Amino acid sequence: MKPFAQDQSKNPPPANWLDRLLRRFSRFAYGVAVLLMYTLASTALGLALAPALWAWTQVRPWLRGLPSPLPWVASGFTLSICFFVFGLTLLLVIPAYNWVLPTRVKPFKGGYYTIHALPWFLHNGLFYLVRFTFLPFVTLTPFGIWFLKAMGMKIGRHAFINTEYISDPQLITIGDDAALGGSVRIFAHYGGGGNLVIAPVTVGNRATLGLACCVMGDVVIGDDATILPQSVLLPGSRVGSGETWGGVPARRIDREEMARIKAEIRGMTEALG
Known part of the structure; x- marks a missing residue:
């Protein structure tokens, strides 16, 4: 057996030509999928950051006119608020991505590198953007329950x-x-x-x-x-x-x-x- 060769014995037959291509060039396809996921994640994070960045630019000039050390205290307070603005916005952006993109996960048994696994990969990739950033801050709140429901x-x-x-x-x-x-x-x-x-x-x-x-x-x-x-x-x-x-x-x-x-x-x- 070749190094890194995948066991296909439990895999269902290929669904189409794309599925056959993914299985034949599995390592390359996986690398491309990860890079595409990073790109998609960057757009989602960027959209969520936009309102927080706008709020910071609106407040920052006013902070400069405060006597020292108030600008540092006020800046820290404002940036903290911007973090929560980013997080709450992310709770809206990710479910929207999940709804628009092909993330309808179905029960499956087979290889990792098949077209059947793509919705699972995409769904979890989007979910983890919130799980590893903001979800711990809203786990015991209505925002957390709403987000989980919005993700299906x-x-x-x-x-x-x-x-x-x-x-x-x-x-x-x-x-x-x-x-x-x-x-x-x-x-x-x-x-x-x-x-x-x-x-x-x-x-x-x-x-x-x-x-x-x-x-x-x-x-x-x-x-x-x-x-x-x-x-x-x-x-x-x-x-x-x-x-x-x-x-x-x-x-x-x-x-x-x-x-x-x-x-x-x-x-x-x-x-x-």
Whole structure:
């Protein structure tokens, strides 16, 4: 096998001539796609920066007339406001790009370097522009919920989402009154061996995902279920209604075992006290 050759055994047949070209020159096509993504990202960031830059140019001449050290204090305050203007504008620009461009992600199993993976690549590339810049500042606000919904994430009433570590929002469904704890990682894909699997994730009504747990693609969590902190739900996991799962990899924990765990924790707490 040639170096860097891709395993095509699990790939569906090429969709068209462009798909065949992408597979034949996969490394080159990937490099071009990354450069195009950088260019597209630059236009989105530029549009979001424009109102903030305009506001700064309007305020800056007035700041020069202030006695020292007020110009430095006022400049810092104004630039901070400009940052939030940029971030809130970005929350509008990225969903608009996502709506106009071919980002309709569908379940898929096959190679990374196929035309089927392009919407997934583009959708996440746009989403990450916000996730790694401004989303942490609005995660627990209506702005954050609005942005996730605008990117295609299905979120029920009164759902509590205390994490920005999300990928593939278009394929994620969160039920009514569900709670995602801090630093929960949830994404609708997984891969390995040169192959990519894109599969939806569903979190049921009133389900609770504990601190920093990880939910991978092709996972269904039933109503009223609980995922313990730091647990990892592997692809294909099906958590039944009202069940408690925990561990790495996560498994079902029955009531008797959970009662023993709680008793041990109480015992250790009392001993330390």
